[in-house]
Amino acid sequence: MTLELQRFYEDYWPYEMCKGLMEKCDQRACQERYEIVRSLITTKMKDGESITTHLQRMKRYVDFLLKLNVKFDEELAIDIVLHSLSPCYDQFEMTYHLRKLEVTLSKLQGLLRTTENGLKGEAIESNPPPTVVPIMAIG
Template identity: 35%
Template sequence: MTAHNPLSFILDQNKLTGPNYNDWFRNSTIVLNSEKIIYVLDKKPPKEAASDVSEAKLAKFEKWWGYDLQAKIYMLVSMSIELQSRFEEAANDTDIQLHLKDLYGVQTRSERHATVKELLTTRLGDGTSVHEHGVRMIGIIEKLLGLDVVIPGELATDIILLSLPPSFDGFVVNFKMNKLEATLEEFVNKLTTYEATIKKEKHVF
């Protein structure tokens, strides 16, 4: 990996093996954005320059292919040896990206479905602390983010509220009536405090 980009270590430490395609692609876009060459992934390569093309257009043409080659190198050196040998003859980085999407897109959809199902069906079980449960739910939400599923904060909070047993009904009512706002971590801490309160009350009784 080229040494001049301090972010290149992200790709060095997270090489593409296949199943980690989404994480790898997200890291790749971070590095390419830092180089200001991410646009080569979104635009089709320019047609081959004609012999009578102007110097300005020729310079633009050569600049695009130079950046494209740079992006391709970033991609190749951050792959496993097996994948490198498969894609090193690819015409450009866009071809590499399209083939990778075809290879691992179905797997990603399957993982996304399973993760969404886990988020919506997980419930706070007997003997499990609400803090432990909340941390698990946040972990699932963050996993979905890695699968390109963005869940707004309010919706994430509502999903966690729905996963709680009736003993937390008082907390749910108070939280909604007062329209409290909190990050997911702060929200889980509030639940932990409430759980300690109801346990203390039970002990007193």
């Protein structure tokens, strides 16, 4: 306990002191929960960011919420992750919803990694290397 808190609670009975400290902790936890939920919901995948990096960031937010005893089901977590993806994953998201896949969060991560590898392959195929045009030197 900090010196400031000790001075504040020096004239309190133990029960009152515990009750006051619990209220302070609850207020802090409520604020933390609000900030983390806001970050989780507003997080969007950055251009050029790998799906692994993005999913790790999302998982950190979920882990923070679990430490604060916030419970939400896996279906909601999947919806939040799908909402956070960049537009290049729109086809994946549409296919996911049309097939009504029932997957776990870890299975979704595997599917997204596979999709990312496919997207990289498409980018390579759709962007052929520029052809080299011979330049004639006049000398």
